[in-house]
Amino acid sequence: MNQIIIQKYGGSSVANTERIQHVTSHIIEQKKKGFSPVVVVSAMGDSTDHLIELAKSITPNPSSREMDMLLSTGEQISISLLAMAIESKGYKAISLTGYQCGIQTDPIYSKAKINEINTERIMAEINADKIVIVAGFQGINSNGDITTLGRGGSDTTAVALAVALNAELCEIYTDVKGIYTADPRVVKDAALMQSISYDEMLELAKLGAKVMHPRSVELARKNNMKLVVRSSFELDHHGTIIKEVKQMEKAQVRGVTLDDNIVRLTVSNVPDKPGIAYKMFSALAAQNVHIDMIIQNLNHDDLNDISFTIPKDELYNVKPTIDAFVQEVNASELLIRTDVAKLSIVGTGITSDATIASGLFGALYQLGINIEMISTSEIKISCIIDEKQANEALSEIHNFFQLNKVL
């Protein structure tokens, strides 16, 4: 049997007739080379946004079941058009919705997780020599209802299919050339990476690099599925390979990221008694809030200041819980700073090389930038800094670690 490769095309890659024809030629090339392409497609361009607008024009709070029913049509449109385009070139193709290609999910509408993929139908179509076009982002729950996979959904479909079909490779086509050492819109000499490890990619994605959603990278890592991120617009670039990379002798900074979807909260003058911080953070955990950094400073008179960061878009939901806590434990106040950003450097083993951390802190000091919080893991060092200085810091740190020379 031919080797299966998965190709996933994002919305911008199938945004109009011209883009669909362009992508069609590329898919057929793979077929001619003897591969069996299985293609995962997102909804065309901004069609999902239009569907959301349509729903909002009916009601501000549509139920998530009906939203999934609505939004899943976006991918159903693009798969049928792509299949038509391939057929018109004389190749056999078939489009399959989430349920037709056996993508079984849990019952959580709008952010479903894939439970399993029954590959029977897809395999039959591959064996019938067809190019299979799969609707990304969608599945079906045990009730027979359409679910969508939430953010990064189509990438997740692609990786999950690659694993289930034992594919050679999973290619993620997007509108950028691959993974850069920093956001190229901010850092002019950011370099395209040839390859990156799963762990590093995962950190970059979590820390603000928007090309890949952490979820699909995690799934690829767990199953050791080789990913390639590349541009459908510039096919002469081979993009970035994401794969298992053996630890190099020398720890090396691979990329710099900036995340400004962050808010710093400080609860001041909390009595220093055991279990008090636990109380607040478990209340927040119950709300599924992703708490990032935590710092506790012993103040004076047995009073603590507890600072932590959360995503900016969760502030609205979280504030009542924290206000209640402030009252309950008799803390003095809740301070909220939204004008902060998180600057991070990522690279396997970088925290084991003390010169890297001290280099980072020194460079920020030279720029006159105050570091408000620090957190580290084996693979990254993050600093909370003033949002106004963030872009300048990003460029300087990129420069300091000479990332423009990375290949």
Next chain:
Amino acid sequence: MNQIIIQKYGGSSVANTERIQHVTSHIIEQKKKGFSPVVVVSAMGDSTDHLIELAKSITPNPSSREMDMLLSTGEQISISLLAMAIESKGYKAISLTGYQCGIQTDPIYSKAKINEINTERIMAEINADKIVIVAGFQGINSNGDITTLGRGGSDTTAVALAVALNAELCEIYTDVKGIYTADPRVVKDAALMQSISYDEMLELAKLGAKVMHPRSVELARKNNMKLVVRSSFELDHHGTIIKEVKQMEKAQVRGVTLDDNIVRLTVSNVPDKPGIAYKMFSALAAQNVHIDMIIQNLNHDDLNDISFTIPKDELYNVKPTIDAFVQEVNASELLIRTDVAKLSIVGTGITSDATIASGLFGALYQLGINIEMISTSEIKISCIIDEKQANEALSEIHNFFQLNKVL
């Protein structure tokens, strides 16, 4: 259990947010009255045309499987929006696609026929007190692929569901008030009928009345399901009831129709030998051409003229077959007249009352209109006349039979 009523809303009835909200109120009224509404919806306004354009921008000849995949999204969008609208008013609703509500069809894409409906899911939702919103026009074949039902598809979905669910009534909501004695755009004093028999409705639909497709009327007749055709825009009108009507003592003309999608073909000077006409008509039948009227005139010297009518849009497909026949039997030529129209009067038993036919022919004669062909059945009399005089003839015949006085 509450009585089930089926309501079908055409594309113009759900064309935008405002129309959807309007329809929502009407559905909820039925629910409040104690009925269990099951609502069948078409795609919004002209969205199906947009999808067809999109496909044509990819390829002039898309495969029918992929077209069905594409077009079925139109109804999926409208059902989810309608369900959201109902939920936003505080009522329970659920949208179901063709496959979710168990509409099993044959495998013929783009003009599938319903084989059976597995009502398990719908019944469960009705019993859970939900207003069920069903995507019209679509089903699923035994392969798990989406099929569409072709012209009149959503009406057929509605009637088939009404039968399967043993509904009280099937209401067809459209943008006209009901069934008229003639096309009200042509005949200014055309009257709205309170009721009409299945047979009469069937003839009217076949002969050019566009409100109902014959297919769904036939299904309703076969199962004695009461249909109501009414306007979703003017809900104070009760529309027209289509039901089994006992034959009245006196035969009566119920409606007048005009069909200009017709072409008259004449093969002249065909040798008058047995089996020759059969040869041509069986070749046409093999092409699934709907041949309507046939006249054979013995000419002279044992030569025949054979005239017949077919739908205008089939001329292109059919012409090579007839040309071949003309050559084969050594006929002299094929004459094609596209400037004709078929005027028909419809009413149960009208051909058994000779005064009706003679009244029709006399009235046309008074107008100086030449009748080129005539065909009759128990329930209708059709005449082929010159297209230029057709609208005038329609009004005059409507007037002659005093149909403006019909209630």
